Amino acid sequence: MKSYRKELWFNIPTRRGFVNITQQVEICLQESEILEGLILVSAMHITASVFINDDESGLHQDYDRWLEKLAPHEPISQYRHNDTGEDNADSHMKRQIMGRESVVAITNGQLDFGPWEQIFYGEFDGRRKKRVLIKIIGE
Amino acid sequence: MKSYRKELWFNIPTRRGFVNITQQVEICLQESEILEGLILVSAMHITASVFINDDESGLHQDYDRWLEKLAPHEPISQYRHNDTGEDNADSHMKRQIMGRESVVAITNGQLDFGPWEQIFYGEFDGRRKKRVLIKIIGE
Amino acid sequence: MKSYRKELWFNIPTRRGFVNITQQVEICLQESEILEGLILVSAMHITASVFINDDESGLHQDYDRWLEKLAPHEPISQYRHNDTGEDNADSHMKRQIMGRESVVAITNGQLDFGPWEQIFYGEFDGRRKKRVLIKIIGE
Numbered sequence: 001m002k003s004y005r006k007e008l009w010f011n012i013p014t015r016r017g018f019v020n021i022t023q024q025v026e027i028c029l030q031e032s033e034i035l036e037g038l039i040l041v042s043a044m045h046i047t048a049s050v051f052i053n054d055d056e057s058g059l060h061q062d063y064d065r066w067l068e069k070l071a072p073h074e075p076i077s078q079y080r081h082n083d084t085g086e087d088n089a090d091s092h093m094k095r096q097i098m099g100r101e102s103v104v105a106i107t108n109g110q111l112d113f114g115p116w117e118q119i120f121y122g123e124f125d126g127r128r129k130k131r132v133l134i135k136i137i138g139e
Numbered sequence: 140m141k142s143y144r145k146e147l148w149f150n151i152p153t154r155r156g157f158v159n160i161t162q163q164v165e166i167c168l169q170e171s172e173i174l175e176g177l178i179l180v181s182a183m184h185i186t187a188s189v190f191i192n193d194d195e196s197g198l199h200q201d202y203d204r205w206l207e208k209l210a211p212h213e214p215i216s217q218y219r220h221n222d223t224g225e226d227n228a229d230s231h232m233k234r235q236i237m238g239r240e241s242v243v244a245i246t247n248g249q250l251d252f253g254p255w256e257q258i259f260y261g262e263f264d265g266r267r268k269k270r271v272l273i274k275i276i277g278e
Numbered sequence: 279m280k281s282y283r284k285e286l287w288f289n290i291p292t293r294r295g296f297v298n299i300t301q302q303v304e305i306c307l308q309e310s311e312i313l314e315g316l317i318l319v320s321a322m323h324i325t326a327s328v329f330i331n332d333d334e335s336g337l338h339q340d341y342d343r344w345l346e347k348l349a350p351h352e353p354i355s356q357y358r359h360n361d362t363g364e365d366n367a368d369s370h371m372k373r374q375i376m377g378r379e380s381v382v383a384i385t386n387g388q389l390d391f392g393p394w395e396q397i398f399y400g401e402f403d404g405r406r407k408k409r410v411l412i413k414i415i416g417e
Contacts, residue, residue, distance in 0.1 A: 001140050001279050001417050003314040005385055036142040037276055038179060040316060040381050044392025046331045052239050053185045053231055058219035062228050063235075066210065071344065080336035089340050092331055096341075096376055098235055100330050103179050103242055103381055105274035107144055112272060114183025133390060135383035137315055137416065138276065139140050140279050175281040176415055177318060191378050192324045192370055197358035201367050202374075205349065237374055242318050242381055244413035246283055251411060253322025277415065278279050 004032035004136040007044070012126030015073075016094075018060045019121045021050075021132065025104075026111060028134045035109045037138015041119055042101035044131040047091035049098035049122035067094040067124075091124035098122045106138055143171035143275040146183070151265030154212075155233075157199045158260045160189075160271065164243075165250060167273045174248045176277015180258055181240035183270040186230035188237035188261035206233040206263075230263035237261045245277055282310035282414040285322070290404030293351075294372075296338045297399045299328075299410065303382075304389060306412045313387045315416015319397055320379035322409040325369035327376035327400035345372040345402075369402035376400045384416055 006028050008021060025041055041050045053059070071093035076082045079089030102119060105112035121132055145167050147160060164180055180189045192198070210232035215221045218228030241258060244251035250258075260271055284306050286299060303319055319328045331337070349371035354360045357367030380397060383390035399410055 001314075003385075003416070005383065005390070036140075038177065038274070038316065040383055042381075042383070044395065046392075046394050051235065053235070054220075056220055056223065058222055059228060059231055061219045063232070066232055070209065070348065080339045081332075081334060083336055084334065089337060092337055093341070093344055096329065096331070099238065099377065101381060103181075103240060105144065105179055105181070105272055107142075107274070112144070112274065114185075114270060114272075116185050117183065131392060133383055133392075135316070135385070135390065138142070175279075177316065177413070190374065192374070193359075195359055195362065197361055198367060198370055200358045202371070205371055209348065238377065242320075242379060244283065244318055244320070244411055246281075246413070251283070251413065253324075253409060253411075255324050256322065277281070 001137060002034050002139055004034060006134045008132040009129055010121055011129045012123040015126055016064055017123045017126060020055050020118055021121050022119045025119055025134060032136045034106060034136050034138040037106045037136060039104045039106055040101060040135045042133050044133050047088050047095055047125035048130055049095045049100060050102050050132060051098045051122055052102050052117050052119055054116050055118045067097060088125040094124040140276060141173050141278055143173060145273045147271040148268055149260055150268045151262040154265050155203055156262045156265060159194050159257055160260050161258045164258055164273060171275045173245060173275050173277040176245045176275060178243045178245055179240060179274045181272050183272050186227050186234055186264035187269055188234045188239060189241050189271060190237045190261055191241050191256050191258055193255050194257045206236060227264040233263040279415060280312050280417055282312060284412045286410040287407055288399055289407045290401040293404050294342055295401045295404060298333050298396055299399050300397045303397055303412060310414045312384060312414050312416040315384045315414060317382045317384055318379060318413045320411050322411050325366050325373055325403035326408055327373045328380050328410060329376045329400055330380050330395050330397055332394050333396045345375060366403040372402040
């Protein structure tokens with residue numbers, strides 16, 4: 001069994017944002033030289049997500065508005081987590097809806113994807129450096 | 140390390156629906172001859188889910204009504220994604236709540252499940268052919 | 279390839295609660311003697327979750343209140359699942375938001391975590407014995 005590990009770093013200039021990281025993950029997969037296995041792509045921070053969906057800017061606007069409706073940022077005082085001096089309680093909720101991680105099959109050295117699947121980093125409390133972990137096992 | 144791959148195809152006649160795919164996954168596991176490992180079951184389309192829960196029709200009605208409350212299909216014009224000519228923005232949201240994939244342990248050649256765990260394909264934009272990927276690694 | 283399996287048992291005295299299980303998972307990882315691989319931590323029951331987030335009591339209060347807002351327990355009669363004699367339909371929904379499982383990378387024999395990642399058992403229908411499965415594969 002082979003294994004491979006890499007961190008991707010992000011510094012999203014806004015509070016919230018989505019970044020397509022599919023190509024970066026594909027480069028890691030090539031570097032790993034693993035042909036059959038599983039790849040885990042996970043947010044190392046608890047106010048961010050890794051998820052798989054469509055690379056369509058209208059949809060990303062919809063996600064942002066929808067998550068803000070389900071878990072509003074304001075008023076900050078509605079969350080007990082924010083009593084600690086944080087203002088990001090809503091980010092911890094948005095991240096649960098969008099998920100921490102994705103596991104993707106590797107077949108013939110490729111991400112084994114359907115026609116529209118793309119991997120995204122979802123930031124819900126940006127304006128600072130944060131990381132995604134890529135771990136591949138297989139052979 | 141052994142690996143195994145198979146696609147399951149679905150054509151749900153309604154917009155939304157849930158299908159128990161546990162038996163089909165078990166047949167794949169038998170074909171793989173893998174006794175210890177992990178199995179990834181993932182939706183290859185971005186308006187569908189794979190999730191694990193109870194095979195109880197009342198619950199599935201509840202899920203459908205609940206998802207429709209959290210991310211309503213109508214009015215279609217509320218979503219920017221639908222400006223592209225699609226009408227399925229809500230399906231992309233429902234899928235995030237129910238999840239893209241499940242990873243299940245394999246022990247002694249069986250799905251290592253609790254008493255009520257069953258695997259479902261969740262369709263949120265049906266009436267066309269869509270796929271689920273099964274990938275098994277182990278030995 | 280090595281594999282390891284263990285069940286953790288819980289009996290949460292209240293209907294809902296969150297338990298930090300990170301240390302118990304780390305002990306399993308040490309017992310497994312696996313240095314590189316993946317670990318699956320999954321709820322074996324369909325009204326419970328395993329998720330990764332912050333060990334902060336204010337946040338856990340926020341999660342509890344938020345989940346109750348998105349999928350209220352009362353009135354019980356609003357859910358068709360409860361026509362079966364159950365009163366836990368809401369628990370099946372809360373569990374979908376928080377997720378069934380987490381997959382964590384193992385690197386150098388450690389959980390490969392960011393600075394704040396902790397693993398939680400999330401109970402949404404407690405006051406009885408329930409289980410979490412830990413499965414590790416790697417070498």
